[in-house]
Amino acid sequence: MNVELPFAPVDTIIRRNAGELRVSAGASEELAKRIQEHGAALAADAAERATADGRKTLMASDFGVETVIDKDDLELPVAPVDRIARIRIDDRYRVSMDARVALADILEDYAxxxxxxxxxxxxxxxxxxxxxxxxxxxFSLFD
Structure with missing residues (x-):
């Protein structure tokens, strides 16, 4: 599986939580892979909800988000998150911009x-x- 998410924003997320600690490139790469796996699984679940509602477009509400934040407030870029959302869903689904931003917000909290x-x-x-x-x-302790 190719990692769609650039490592730089993931590195920034780790650094803002690590304080005085340094961050290895391997840590950023590993977390990027885990974020991608989690995001793809969330999108697959959201697609099931959209299908149950008779829709082909994933909405923010399919991710359990009522209020969508401004995408400029996020560290994770929205375009790679859109590609992550499409990993486990087929091409017949669309992903609304609000859904992309909602997923990016969820994944950033997760990270x-x-x-x-x-x-x-x-x-x-x-x-x-x-x-x-x-x-x-x-992940071995808490997953």
Whole structure:
């Protein structure tokens, strides 16, 4: 599976949660893969809800979002999130702009939670760098 999400915004998300810790490229890559997997699964669930409602367009409400934030307030770019949303759904579905922004917001919150925990794991291991193994450990403990 190709990772659609650029690593730079993911790195920024980890850094804002890591404080004084450094961030390895491997940690950013691992979290980007996990964000993509989670986003694709959420979009597949949203597509099922849209189908149940007789629609071919995914809406923000299909992701459980009532109020959509401004896309400029997000670190994750919307275009790659749109590609992530389409990984597990077929081409007959459309993804509204509000749905893309809602999914990006959900994925950014998800990434913040993982990054915060990974930073805690790095500190616990008495390291000064968040590494891919911290992300993997988080998922082995909490997934």
């Amino acid at each position: 913040d939670n993982v990054a915060r925990a990974a930073a805690t794991l790095a500190r616990h291991a008495d390291r000064r760098t968040v590494i891919a193994e911290d992300i993997e450990t988080y």
